[in-house]
Amino acid sequence: MQNDVILEVHNLHITLDFDGEDIPVVQGIDFELSAGKVLALVGESGCGKSVTSQALLRLLPRELRITSGQINFQAADGQAPVDFVSLAKDGKKIREIRGNQIAMIFQEPMSSFSVLHTIGNQIGEVIRLHLKASKAEARALTVELLDKVGIPDPARAVDQYPYEFSGGMRQRGMIAKALACNPSVLIADEPTTALDVTIQAQVLELLRRLKADDGMSMIFITHDLGVVAQIADDVAIMYMGRIVEKGPVGEIFGNPQHPYTVSLLNAIPRLGDLSARRELASIRGSVPSLFERPPGCAFHPRCDSFMEKLCDAQPPPLTRLSPIHEVRCFLHQAAEKEAAL
Amino acid sequence: MIRFVINRFVYMVLTMAAVSVVAFVLIQLPPGDFADSYANKRQQAGAPITAEELDNMRHQLGIDRPWFVQYGKWVSNMVLEGDMGYSWEWRRPVTDLIGERLPLTLLLAFSTLILMYVVAIPIGIYSAVRQYSATDHIFSTVGYVGLATPNFLLALILMYLGQRWFGQSVGGLFSPEYQDAPWSWPRVVNLMEHLWVPVVVLGTAGTAYLIRTIRASTLDELDKMYVMAARAGGISPMRLLLKYPVRMALNPIVATLGWRLTYVISGAPIVGVVMSLPDTGPLFLHALLNQDMYLAGGMVLIYCAFTIIGTFISDLLLVLLDPRIRMEGQA
Numbered sequence: 001m002q003n004d005v006i007l008e009v010h011n012l013h014i015t016l017d018f019d020g021e022d023i024p025v026v027q028g029i030d031f032e033l034s035a036g037k038v039l040a041l042v043g044e045s046g047c048g049k050s051v052t053s054q055a056l057l058r059l060l061p062r063e064l065r066i067t068s069g070q071i072n073f074q075a076a077d078g079q080a081p082v083d084f085v086s087l088a089k090d091g092k093k094i095r096e097i098r099g100n101q102i103a104m105i106f107q108e109p110m111s112s113f114s115v116l117h118t119i120g121n122q123i124g125e126v127i128r129l130h131l132k133a134s135k136a137e138a139r140a141l142t143v144e145l146l147d148k149v150g151i152p153d154p155a156r157a158v159d160q161y162p163y164e165f166s167g168g169m170r171q172r173g174m175i176a177k178a179l180a181c182n183p184s185v186l187i188a189d190e191p192t193t194a195l196d197v198t199i200q201a202q203v204l205e206l207l208r209r210l211k212a213d214d215g216m217s218m219i220f221i222t223h224d225l226g227v228v229a230q231i232a233d234d235v236a237i238m239y240m241g242r243i244v245e246k247g248p249v250g251e252i253f254g255n256p257q258h259p260y261t262v263s264l265l266n267a268i269p270r271l272g273d274l275s276a277r278r279e280l281a282s283i284r285g286s287v288p289s290l291f292e293r294p295p296g297c298a299f300h301p302r303c304d305s306f307m308e309k310l311c312d313a314q315p316p317p318l319t320r321l322s323p324i325h326e327v328r329c330f331l332h333q334a335a336e337k338e339a340a341l
Numbered sequence: 342m343i344r345f346v347i348n349r350f351v352y353m354v355l356t357m358a359a360v361s362v363v364a365f366v367l368i369q370l371p372p373g374d375f376a377d378s379y380a381n382k383r384q385q386a387g388a389p390i391t392a393e394e395l396d397n398m399r400h401q402l403g404i405d406r407p408w409f410v411q412y413g414k415w416v417s418n419m420v421l422e423g424d425m426g427y428s429w430e431w432r433r434p435v436t437d438l439i440g441e442r443l444p445l446t447l448l449l450a451f452s453t454l455i456l457m458y459v460v461a462i463p464i465g466i467y468s469a470v471r472q473y474s475a476t477d478h479i480f481s482t483v484g485y486v487g488l489a490t491p492n493f494l495l496a497l498i499l500m501y502l503g504q505r506w507f508g509q510s511v512g513g514l515f516s517p518e519y520q521d522a523p524w525s526w527p528r529v530v531n532l533m534e535h536l537w538v539p540v541v542v543l544g545t546a547g548t549a550y551l552i553r554t555i556r557a558s559t560l561d562e563l564d565k566m567y568v569m570a571a572r573a574g575g576i577s578p579m580r581l582l583l584k585y586p587v588r589m590a591l592n593p594i595v596a597t598l599g600w601r602l603t604y605v606i607s608g609a610p611i612v613g614v615v616m617s618l619p620d621t622g623p624l625f626l627h628a629l630l631n632q633d634m635y636l637a638g639g640m641v642l643i644y645c646a647f648t649i650i651g652t653f654i655s656d657l658l659l660v661l662l663d664p665r666i667r668m669e670g671q672a
């Protein structure tokens with residue numbers, strides 16, 4: 001692994017067991033997360049972002065399974081990197097990492113807490129587990145955490161139940177739980193999608209402060225490129241289980257090369273058009289189902305630059321436009337060849 | 342919370358009052374009365390009674406007065422003196438008759454309840470966690486058979502098997518030598534040896550149903566987001582299972598314990614009759630057949646009381662177990 005890379009995904013494949021039939025969901029993705037950076041994973045709903053993020057901590061539900069690839073993690077203690085794929089699914093090794101060195105927050109703050117236990121109980125559980133803290137210590141730390149994420153009257157909130165919290169407060173609670181053991185990586189799966197626009201901005205601001213003040217590395221998943229510009233350093237654009245374009249935020253926004261990235265960027269609503277923010281409606285057609293994956297480049301039926309017998313024949317190989325900018329599209333393979341001539 | 346309990350308690354008393362009226366009216370609904378059925382018996386025995394004797398008897402028993410007068414007397418005696426009336430058939434106070442047999446009915450009902458929960462909870466959870474495993478399939482099949490077998494048939498099968506393999510006289514709750522013996526340790530053991538048969542009969546269908554419910558609700562919970570969120574915190578699979586999905590899935594099942602008590606109590610009479618148990622079942626049946634009004638009314642009232650108390654317990658448990666409902670209760 002490279003020097004400052006702490007999490008590296010290599011050629012990860014995930015399949016869905018559908019009544020005994022193996023349906024590919026994620027088809028060989030690669031990315032790296034460097035210390036202190038935020039990597040955004042972007043794509044329309046259903047492209048495999050959540051599945052990918054869950055796979056990182058080996059949290060996939062029964063019907064989904066990693067078929068090949070590596071997930072290498074470099075712990076802060078300087079020991080040799082661990083490949084999570086080689087670990088037992090709910091074994092001791094991966095459990096010591098979950099919530100401790102890598103934490104995760106989810107899209108649905110409303111359903112991410114158990115309704116029968118207090119917020120304090122559920123956050124304290126992680127603290128007592130990993131930090132071997134006593135009940136009282138865990139409680140004190142929980143109050144501190146709740147305060148840190150901006151929950152008013154944390155000493156009272158710690159004994160409250162999730163239904164007494166608003167959506168925004170619950171997501172703050174989730175973030176508090178994720179921060180409990182000072183993880184080196186935070187995986188955030190659409191942390192603001194389910195929230196109202198103003199609350200969205202507040203939660204995003206909270207995450208941005210975490211990055212700026214604490215140097216937290218994050219994998220930030222979203223379908224909203226507008227959000228990406230505000231928080232991420234690097235972006236990977238996903239389409240039907242593949243990363244089609246990847247690079248630094250400035251490069252991708254300023255010099256998008258994949259037709260899909262271009263359409264996504266065009267779909268960002270202008271300022272003041274907040275109500276349309278959540279939808280990426282203006283791309284022609286819709287994402288095909290997993291069971292009708294188009295051959296070749298999966299985006300070709302919706303692509304304005306579709307080239308017959310090329311795009312629908314085989315998946316485009318990776319083209320490195322620069323050391324930091326990669327794209328999977330035949331347009332660029334052709335351009336590269338021309339340049340070489 | 343205290344307000345909630347008081348609230349429910351008042352409802353309970355009101356329901357009880359309403360039920361007593363309905364019970365009384367229902368008991369009187371069938372054509373004829375105790376005097377008629379007595380006359381009938383005398384007729385069959387070849388010693389018919391005269392119309393005058395019949396009227397006399399009616400007057401003595403008080404059944405020639407309007408029903409609300411009879412009801413008023415019945416209820417006031419019951420509330421003021423704990424006297425539930427007199428059984429004409431047995432020529433003994435109803436309280437004595439019921440008092441003798443009710444403990445056995447309760448023993449049967451509670452043993453059944455305990456068996457149901459003790460068996461169903463682990464199996465239900467196991468089947469959910471190992472969904473579609475061989476064990477899951479076996480439990481499912483056995484469960485369906487258990488659900489589909491009528492209680493009386495199961496009773497007959499078990500009695501036959503008991504007799505055949507254990508040489509036991511499994512009808513009743515005691516061997517003949519202990520039938521009327523005073524309570525002693527061997528008599529308790531003897532009771533236990535007999536009790537399992539009606540308990541199994543009474544509990545099988547309910548257990549099978551409980552297993553299905555627990556399996557389904559646990560499966561439901563396992564797929565919920567909060568379970569993955571808890572896993573993402575690093576908790577071990579076993580602790581996770583017990584703390585979150587199982588707790589969640591058991592909530593409605595523990596909370597309906599009271600209703601299930603109702604279910605076994607109301608199922609008990611039939612089993613009691615089929616297996617000729619010395620509990621309240623046969624007593625109730627005969628009281629109904631002979632139009633032994635106060636005994637039948639008292640029995641209906643007792644069964645209903647358990648239903649109502651069961652519901653009360655369920656309501657309380659629900660409130661204790663679920664913080665959301667607890668909150669509403671306070672508000």
Ligand SMILES: Nc1ncnc2c1ncn2[C@@H]1O[C@H](COP(=O)(O)OP(=O)(O)O)[C@@H](O)[C@H]1O
Pocket residue numbers: 016025043044045046047048049050051052061063064290
């Ligand atoms: N548990 C599951 N069972 C069946 N299909 C699933 C499951 N989870 C995800 N999928 C499918 O996998 C694909 C990727 O899903 P997901 O990763 O949730 O997409 P998103 O990018 O919106 O987060 C979708 O087509 C979804 O329907």
Ligand SMILES: [Mg+2]
Pocket residue numbers: 046049050051107190
């Ligand atoms: Mg998702």
